[in-house]
Amino acid sequence: MKIALGVGGGIAAYKAAEIARALMERGAAVEVILTAAAEEFVRPLTFAALTSRKVITSLFASSSAEDVLSSSVEHIRVAQENDVLLVAPATADLMAKFAHGLADDFLSTLYLAFTGRVILAPAMNTNMWNHPATQANVATLAARGHVILPPDSGPLACGTVGPGRLPDPVRIAEATIDLANRRRDLEGETILITAGPTQEPIDPVRFISNRSSGKMGYALAAAAAARGARVILISGPVELDPPYGVELVRVVTALEMHEAVMKHLAESTIIVKAAAVADYHIAKPPLQKIKKTMARMSLELDPTPDILAEVGRKKGDRLLIGFAAETSNLVEEGRRKLETKNCDMVVANLINLEGTGFGAEENEVTLVMRTGEVAPLARLSKREVANLIFDHALKLRLALHATQ
Numbered sequence: 001m002k003i004a005l006g007v008g009g010g011i012a013a014y015k016a017a018e019i020a021r022a023l024m025e026r027g028a029a030v031e032v033i034l035t036a037a038a039e040e041f042v043r044p045l046t047f048a049a050l051t052s053r054k055v056i057t058s059l060f061a062s063s064s065a066e067d068v069l070s071s072s073v074e075h076i077r078v079a080q081e082n083d084v085l086l087v088a089p090a091t092a093d094l095m096a097k098f099a100h101g102l103a104d105d106f107l108s109t110l111y112l113a114f115t116g117r118v119i120l121a122p123a124m125n126t127n128m129w130n131h132p133a134t135q136a137n138v139a140t141l142a143a144r145g146h147v148i149l150p151p152d153s154g155p156l157a158c159g160t161v162g163p164g165r166l167p168d169p170v171r172i173a174e175a176t177i178d179l180a181n182r183r184r185d186l187e188g189e190t191i192l193i194t195a196g197p198t199q200e201p202i203d204p205v206r207f208i209s210n211r212s213s214g215k216m217g218y219a220l221a222a223a224a225a226a227r228g229a230r231v232i233l234i235s236g237p238v239e240l241d242p243p244y245g246v247e248l249v250r251v252v253t254a255l256e257m258h259e260a261v262m263k264h265l266a267e268s269t270i271i272v273k274a275a276a277v278a279d280y281h282i283a284k285p286p287l288q289k290i291k292k293t294m295a296r297m298s299l300e301l302d303p304t305p306d307i308l309a310e311v312g313r314k315k316g317d318r319l320l321i322g323f324a325a326e327t328s329n330l331v332e333e334g335r336r337k338l339e340t341k342n343c344d345m346v347v348a349n350l351i352n353l354e355g356t357g358f359g360a361e362e363n364e365v366t367l368v369m370r371t372g373e374v375a376p377l378a379r380l381s382k383r384e385v386a387n388l389i390f391d392h393a394l395k396l397r398l399a400l401h402a403t404q
């Protein structure tokens with residue numbers, strides 16, 4: 001995978017070095033183009049050392065007639081050789097040039113010559129970002145099908161606080177790799193995904209929860225969005241940034257998750273229930289803090305609605321994927337949940353293995369399917385597991401339709 005990384009002249013230009021590195025760590029070949037303004041902030045040598053390649057800084061780098069001729073077609077070579085053009089930071093000036101087709105330096109000329117996928121990560125002062133001129137240019141570029149990674153909000157180098165910060169370099173690199181790899185086989189699907197734990201209040205101060213980090217559900221959401229699906233991510237409280245392009249619905253309790261799932265059920269074609277929902281809660285938690293007056297105390301808990309089972313009853317021909325977190329009898333428990341909750345697939349994992357399951361970056365799961373097929377997957381990153389779950393889900397749907 002080959003990526004042309006255009007760096008604009010903004011204070012965030014130094015972060016482009018981290019982006020280049022994160023892209024290369026994920027297997028991409030990176031060719032860097034610095035604008036003249038970017039060169040004021042970062043030296044070409046930094047990028048040359050990182051990428052082991054010449055860094056392009058000018059449309060007319062040489063003075064001899066022969067060299068001018070060869071370097072003047074350099075932008076065509078770069079346009080033809082690279083799969084994705086990433087511009088980070090994309091300044092207001094660069095986006096204005098791109099939107100209006102100005103071509104007065106290497107990067108803007110390359111943009112016009114480039115026919116592949118384009119991804120822009122704008123970063124600038126909040127007022128510049130909010131200005132109608134910038135917003136109109138962003139809208140023009142988005143309408144051309146380019147991916148725009150909206151800036152993060154926070155304190156900016158200029159002293160103001162608001163939108164304008166370049167997002168985390170690793171997130172930019174991952175979004176770029178997604179774009180380069182993009183399989184669009186989930187286009188047209190609306191995928192409802194639940195993720196994370198729920199929190200059930202005991203009183204205004206305390207709650208009952210579990211060890212779910214939400215990483216598996218968020219990886220599913222990111223993979224589905226990258227493959228072209230509309231994604232509704234219903235998430236319990238987690239410490240994760242939502243993936244680009246997903247519709248995030250934040251909930252806290254099992255009851256709130258239940259309500260959100262039921263609200264969005266009709267519009268979904270695939271439902272993935274990766275959340276670790278509390279099975280019991282305190283139906284009416286006291287409004288005042290419980291004081292330490294008793295020598296011993298017990299909590300009376302009532303069951304929460306089993307969301308997965310209810311979706312199973314109402315699902316019609318939607319594809320339903322449940323999860324089963326187990327400490328033993330993986331496949332038997334997976335089968336039992338598949339039957340009792342009317343799922344089409346259960347993703348079963350042993351949560352007592354070292355390095356997988358709750359909070360881990362990797363997962364090792366077994367897919368138990370309505371067709372009777374059982375597919376144990378290798379230990380992989382949660383993102384790779386997510387993609388394999390969708391690969392199997394699409395095959396499963398074909399198999400189920402064929403037998404109907």
Ligand code: CTP
Pocket residue numbers: 254273274275276277278279304305306307308309321322323324325326337
């Ligand atoms: N689930 C749900 N609503 C609940 C409890 C669980 O939708 N109130 C869903 C989870 O999102 C998951 C699946 O059910 O997809 C299985 O969750 P798990 O906790 O493994 O199973 P339980 O049904 O709670 O069964 P058990 O406690 O017997 O293992």
